[in-house]
Amino acid sequence: MTLSLTYECRPDSNFPLSKREVTHMAELLLNALKIDGFDFDLKITDDSAIAVINHDFLGCVGPTNVLSFPFSETPDITKNKYLGEIVLSVDTLARETRLYGQVPEDHLVRLLAHALLHLAGYDHGQEMYSLTDVAVETVAPIFRQRIVGWH
Structure with a gap:
């Protein structure tokens, strides 16, 4: 897995994870979701930046928590190793x-x-929600005790 990780906001207590920790979390998630070995980009940003992206690409007003931009309109993980880009607002x-x-x-x-x-x-639906729940149950406990200052 190759993760291109960029922080487009100043580090603060809203997101106290290092690049190493985020990369480790991404590896564990890809494994839990059974899509390990794939590459993606992750931008960590703030509300003002994600609001611009949300407007420019989706025509929506205001910030959101996370946006995903698949490499292909019809993703096929059997053909492409690069999945696309994720933008997350801290x-x-x-x-x-x-x-x-x-x-x-x-x-x-x-x-x-x-x-x-x-x-x-994947589109929204029971399969996606079930896989997401499995990922949370598998990966989140590893990080709960490691991150100080969020609680």
């Missing part, structure tokens, strides 16, 4: 965890799993 991630009383590590894993499944060609 501001929305932090706001949602407080608003919904979620464990931040679980929510981050859920958002990344959801986005990765979109890159792999």
